[in-house]
Amino acid sequence: MNQVTIPDNILDALNFTALEEEEQQELLLSLHELIFKSTFVRLLERMDEATREEFGVLMDRDASEEEVQGFIELKVPDADSAVMEAVQELTNDILTLTRN
Numbered sequence: 001m002n003q004v005t006i007p008d009n010i011l012d013a014l015n016f017t018a019l020e021e022e023e024q025q026e027l028l029l030s031l032h033e034l035i036f037k038s039t040f041v042r043l044l045e046r047m048d049e050a051t052r053e054e055f056g057v058l059m060d061r062d063a064s065e066e067e068v069q070g071f072i073e074l075k076v077p078d079a080d081s082a083v084m085e086a087v088q089e090l091t092n093d094i095l096t097l098t099r100n
Helices: 008-013 021-046 047-059 065-074 079-096
Strands: none
Touching: 008 079, 021 079, 047 065
């Protein structure tokens, strides 16, 4: 899966540049966390039962980030689109809420 970049239109809608540096960092962390959680749900939805069980075992043994990423790339169809869908949904939600 690719590194997630927060779209500029989300940052503009949230008046990102007007925030103090510490607030900017907190906002970016929050946005990344929302995208991560949404992506995780989408990935689980794409897994069949056997793959979910195998993934659970992988997570229970505290697999490395590389192992988890490799598993997802190998076993979860269209995993990259899950990230893009999560980013698009967050973008839509934020833009809807911030429009005057």
